[in-house]
Amino acid sequence: xxxxAVRAVQIAVPVALVALWYLATTRWGVSRILLPNPVDAARxxxxxxATGEYVDDLRVTLTELAIAFAISVGAGITLGYLFSRSSFRxxxxxxxxxxxxxxxxxxxxxxxxxxxxxxxxxxxxxGATISFxxxxxxxxxxxxxxxxxxxxxxxxxxxxxxQLFRFVLLPAAFxxxxxxxxxxxxxxxxxxxxxxxxxxxxGLGHKIVELSEGMEMPxxxxxxxxxxxxxxxxxxxxxRLEAWGRRHT
Amino acid sequence: MGAAAHMxxxxxxxxxxxxxxxxxxxxxxxxxxxxxxxxxxxxLFLAPPSRVVAGxxxxxxxxxxxxxxxxxxxxxxxxxxxxxxxxxxxxxxxxLFDFPxxxxxxxxxxxxxxxxxxxxxxxxxxxxxxxxxxxxxGVTHGxxxxxxxxxxxxxxxxxxxxxxxxxxxxxxxxxxRYVVFPHMIPVFFTGxxxxxxxxxxxxxxxxxxxxxxxxxxxxxxxxxxxxxxxxLGLVGTLAAMAIVLNAIMRRLEMRFARWRD
Numbered sequence: 170x171x172x173x174a175v176r177a178v179q180i181a182v183p184v185a186l187v188a189l190w191y192l193a194t195t196r197w198g199v200s201r202i203l204l205p206n207p208v209d210a211a212r213x214x215x216x217x218x219a220t221g222e223y224v225d226d227l228r229v230t231l232t233e234l235a236i237a238f239a240i241s242v243g244a245g246i247t248l249g250y251l252f253s254r255s256s257f258r259x260x261x262x263x264x265x266x267x268x269x270x271x272x273x274x275x276x277x278x279x280x281x282x283x284x285x286x287x288x289x290x291x292x293x294x295x296g297a298t299i300s301f302x303x304x305x306x307x308x309x310x311x312x313x314x315x316x317x318x319x320x321x322x323x324x325x326x327x328x329x330x331x332q333l334f335r336f337v338l339l340p341a342a343f344x345x346x347x348x349x350x351x352x353x354x355x356x357x358x359x360x361x362x363x364x365x366x367x368x369x370x371x372g373l374g375h376k377i378v379e380l381s382e383g384m385e386m387p388x389x390x391x392x393x394x395x396x397x398x399x400x401x402x403x404x405x406x407x408x409r410l411e412a413w414g415r416r417h418t
Numbered sequence: 419m420g421a422a423a424h425m426x427x428x429x430x431x432x433x434x435x436x437x438x439x440x441x442x443x444x445x446x447x448x449x450x451x452x453x454x455x456x457x458x459x460x461x462l463f464l465a466p467p468s469r470v471v472a473g474x475x476x477x478x479x480x481x482x483x484x485x486x487x488x489x490x491x492x493x494x495x496x497x498x499x500x501x502x503x504x505x506x507x508x509x510x511x512x513x514l515f516d517f518p519x520x521x522x523x524x525x526x527x528x529x530x531x532x533x534x535x536x537x538x539x540x541x542x543x544x545x546x547x548x549x550x551x552x553x554x555x556g557v558t559h560g561x562x563x564x565x566x567x568x569x570x571x572x573x574x575x576x577x578x579x580x581x582x583x584x585x586x587x588x589x590x591x592x593x594x595r596y597v598v599f600p601h602m603i604p605v606f607f608t609g610x611x612x613x614x615x616x617x618x619x620x621x622x623x624x625x626x627x628x629x630x631x632x633x634x635x636x637x638x639x640x641x642x643x644x645x646x647x648x649x650l651g652l653v654g655t656l657a658a659m660a661i662v663l664n665a666i667m668r669r670l671e672m673r674f675a676r677w678r679d
Contacts, residue, residue, distance in 0.1 A: 367623070
């Protein structure tokens with residue numbers, strides 16, 4: 170009974186919001202320049218999806234994301250591993266990385282635009298910079314917290330460096346590292362869409378701004394819904410991958 | 419302990435091997451930056467750190483920059499205050515009462531998970547290009563982590579404590595004041611810290627998107643003028659501001675988490 174009431178509220182609230190939205194645009198005279206009719210927005214979304222006009226911008230954004238993520242995973246895991254090789258190095262580098270990570274790094278976007286221009290390069294650089302930190306920090310945490318006993322045991326049984334890495338260090342650190350990689354992916358996605366919104370020539374974030382500046386409200390809302398959906402799909406896919414990776418170590 | 423002994427013990431505490439190595443890493447990075455900027459990189463794109471520091475004065479002498487930093491600080495403070503007020507009241511309403519929590523918490527988490535950056539142009543359309551849109555965008559970034567942590571904090575109170583308080587005849591208000599509230603404080607400060615991170619992000623995103631008088635205006639101006647000295651000075655100042663704000667929140671968090679130990 171109670172569960173039913175909860176469900177009822179969860180359905181009623183979004184329905185009521187859409188109804189209010191509809192009434193606001195049709196009856197209460199809210200300007201269409203500020204708020205498009207929900208029916209128009211839905212129709213625009215259908216049109217965007219049917220014509221496939223989103224393909225170019227989607228390709229730009231996903232390419233930037235893929236390159237940025239590849240760079241930050243490569244650099245983050247390599248440097249994270251090197252920084253985790255002794256407790257002294259961890260004590261030196263971990264606080265430094267955490268301190269930089271606590272700065273809103275989006276501040277560097279103007280610098281990156283100055284260095285790399287308005288094209289994809291500045292987005293890739295920013296996405297890679299921002300997602301580098303969670304990946305490097307979790308790599309340090311992962312390798313840094315391997316039980317010293319396990320390492321000693323493996324060594325005393327005559328494990329080589331490679332064997333130690335492959336059979337002791339990596340399995341112990343892997344779950345922590347992929348958790349960091351998932352966080353890094355989400356952060357990279359957000360910073361790439363964000364930097365496209367702030368200063369760019371192409372990409373999904375840029376498309377939303379372009380439509381907003383052209384006051385094409387129904388299409389703008391359609392693109393917002395589209396980008397939110399893409400982000401959700403990507404995040405769910407990455408969470409699945411993480412769960413899969415966790416099971417297979 | 420004498421003053422001198424105190425000083426040496428202080429020095430001993432801060433000048434450990436680790437701290438020296440950390441400073442050496444920072445010095446090395448600054449040196450690489452300095453050499454690269456002086457010898458290898460076009461001065462239109464990069465200024466050496468020595469010149470950036472020396473040029474800080476001229477950044478703040480630029481007409482409008484002190485006011486812009488002031489406006490951005492005001493935006494941060496107002497957005498943070500609103501985030502805390504909204505986050506605390508919504509968080510308590512959802513945390514203390516079962517039915518609203520089970521109904522609305524999934525919706526809150528869903529909205530929290532959405533990339534808010536996609537609706538930044540709407541904020542500018544609705545709230546204008548002045549401080550209002552920055553404050554609003556800061557609030558939507560800051561309130562969700564506070565709501566989520568406050569709900570979690572209220573939920574974390576051990577049921578046995580509430581049951582025994584009730585058994586001793588505590589009213590709803592007394593249960594809140596003497597059981598829930600003290601337990602919530604450490605989590606609340608964690609929420610405030612996360613909220614501050616969110617507010618900084620939201621306000622800075624909105625500033626960088628469009629700005630007429632805040633720091634976003636000047637970062638764009640310095641970028642377009644190819645003036646890396648001033649740009650680095652301004653960005654560095656803002657980064658320092660962010661570090662200080664975060665450090666304050668972290669101190670508060672640690673201070674208020676202490677009572678339980």
